[in-house]
Every structure is written in C-alpha cells, then in structure tokens.
Amino acid sequence: MHFARPLEKLIDELQKLPTIGPKTAQRLALYILKTPEEEVRKLAEAIIDAKSRVFPCSRCGYLTDIDPCPICRDEKRDKSILCVAEEAGDIIAIERTGFKGQYFVLNKDFNLMGHDDLGSLNIKPLEERLKTGEVKEVILALNPDIDGEILARFLAGVVEKYGVKVTRLAHGIPVGGYIEFADEITLRRAIEGRREI
Amino acid sequence: MHFARPLEKLIDELQKLPTIGPKTAQRLALYILKTPEEEVRKLAEAIIDAKSRVFPCSRCGYLTDIDPCPICRDEKRDKSILCVAEEAGDIIAIERTGFKGQYFVLNKDFNLMGHDDLGSLNIKPLEERLKTGEVKEVILALNPDIDGEILARFLAGVVEKYGVKVTRLAHGIPVGGYIEFADEITLRRAIEGRREI
Structure with missing residues (x-):
C-alpha cells in the first residue's frame, strides 16, 4: 500500500498511542486530513500545551498547571485523610466518587519484574506530610497485582512509623455483579470482608 | 472533577476524533503527559505536517504529497481500468486487494439527506480522462447506501456518454460467511450474481 510519507508518519505516530x-x-x-486546518492546529497545540504546562503538584503529585494544585489548596477538603495512589488516572477515578480527602500520587509505574526497586520511589514528600501530624488515616488505593501488594506492604511500614492508621480499599463483588460469575479470589475477599447489616 | 486547564483542553480536542x-x-x-517531550513533539508535528503537506492528487483525487500521485505516475498500472470511489479510505482498502488499475476519488461526503446535490460533485477531471479514450472500463466502488445508489446511477450516465463500459462491485456473501446468517438482500444479490463453476 502506498501512503504519502507525511500521512504514513502520522499513522505511525498515532499507532504509538x-x-x-x-x-x-x-x-x-484520514479524519485529520479532512478536518479544517484551524481545528487541526488546535489539536496539535493542545498536545504541546498540555505536555509543556502540566506537571505533577510538588505537594501531592497530581497533575496540575499551578503549584500546589487546586486539590491541595482547597481548604474545604479533609487534610486528615490521605489517599495514596500510583497514577493520576487513579485519582481521577477516585475523585468521581466524591471523596473529599487529599492525595499523594506515587507517579511511578512500579515494575518489580523489571529493574525497579522500592528505593527508587520518592516518598520523602509523603513522610513530610505524615510528620506534621495532620494526617490521621492513610488509604492505600493500590491495584490488586503483585506490584500493588508489595507497594502496599512497603508503604504500610512507612506510614505506621508515624503512628498513622493505614487502610486499603475493600475488595468484593462489584456493585451489580452476580455471585455466580465472581472469581474465587474476589468471592473469598468478599466473604472475609463481610459486613453486618 | 478538576483537571488542569491544558489537560482538559487536550481531552476535549482528542474527543473530537x-x-x-x-x-x-x-x-x-494521560499517556501523552507521561511520554517524553521529544516524542510528544513528533506526534504534534506529524499532525501539522500531514495536514499541510498532503492534498488530493489533481488527476485522481487520492491523497498525496507529490502531484500527480505515485499511483497516477506508475507506468505499470493498467490505465484502461478506472475505479471510482467516494473516499481515500476506500482506495486504501481496494489497494490491499492487489488491484492494479487506476483511480478516481470523488472526495466528497455526498449527503442527499442534507443539502448536497449532484451538481456539487466535481466530475470534470473524470470526464477529461474518459475523453482521452484510454479508459475501457469504469468500476464504480460505491457504498451500498441510498447515496451510493444515486451516485452510481448518476455516474453510470456520465460514463456511458463516452461509450465506456461501467461495472459495479459484486454483492454477495462475504468470504467465510454463512448462508444462514446472511441478510435477505445480500442473499438475493448473491443468487442474482451466481456464477458457473
């Protein structure tokens, strides 16, 4: 198939996403080629602009264009509950639940199978916040994979040094999910985590 | 949900695609924000570059960065068979079949339900090619919707004026498709178009 070089390059670049x-x-x-030039320019500029102007908040690590970020600045949020997550995308999901505590984002694809070790995590800003004594509970919102488990144990150790309560998100049957189709690990966690009604 | 403004704008722009x-x-x-700046710049440049350097070939309407396009320049291709299609994307699909004729792309979202009429189609370059007498057959590769049907009839009328044979792509059961699951129109076309074995 013959594509014009600039078209081929665009297809290549888009495929990396x-x-x-x-x-x-x-x-x-092909859609981009049919779109008016002004619109195309807006897309390209939005890409460059987001990349150059958005950075991790120096306090919590969430993506922001002002430092500290609006979540850290928000006086109405509960500073006593700190939710720790791996990625900004996790924070976006948690924000949708209406959670009103604050955050600490590790901003790291922690990869134990690769060559990462726990020493490469920058948890100093987390410890600074724990030292102030304003945090009463740290919620570990980590993914349920091996790396998440190891991270959870490591972070629990760090947080406990400061005498702060550590919790994790509950595992269980997703809302609307059928027991019949739940995998055995989820179901076991749901039984372990059963609650009085 | 709070997104940094440049991030929100990028999400908005991407959603238009x-x-x-x-x-x-x-x-x-979020992926773009995590990607090294050099890579992000490549993506943005590929978008601008493709938009500014790729245009429809003056002879056939296919997307190209040199005029006439490499397909039109290719002396090994059969100039006697001309395939007419609505969009460059259709040509890409037809090229994959190994078709070795030439093309004419209408480059128009022909929308009969909207305010388009057939007069807005630029078929002059098509007629110029038919006049030369080198085209012996025009294959109409048009989609099987109402607009495609109307276009086919209109174009067949134009082509026949020059005494050139007009054909359409065969309808029938897709290769690998089961008769049981074919819709009645497809099956009827498959019966009408049956071939001796």
Missing part, C-alpha cells in the same frame, strides 16, 4: 491499532490510526489520520 | 470517547480521550491525554 495506547488502544490505537493500525486501522484506527488510519481512520484518525 | 472519531471512535474516541471521553474515557479513551482521558487515557490518551
């Missing part, structure tokens, strides 16, 4: 396969990349590229 | 919903847009935006 997650969830974008060759067919979708081609479709997006 | 086809097949990209709010969740995918957010995922792509």
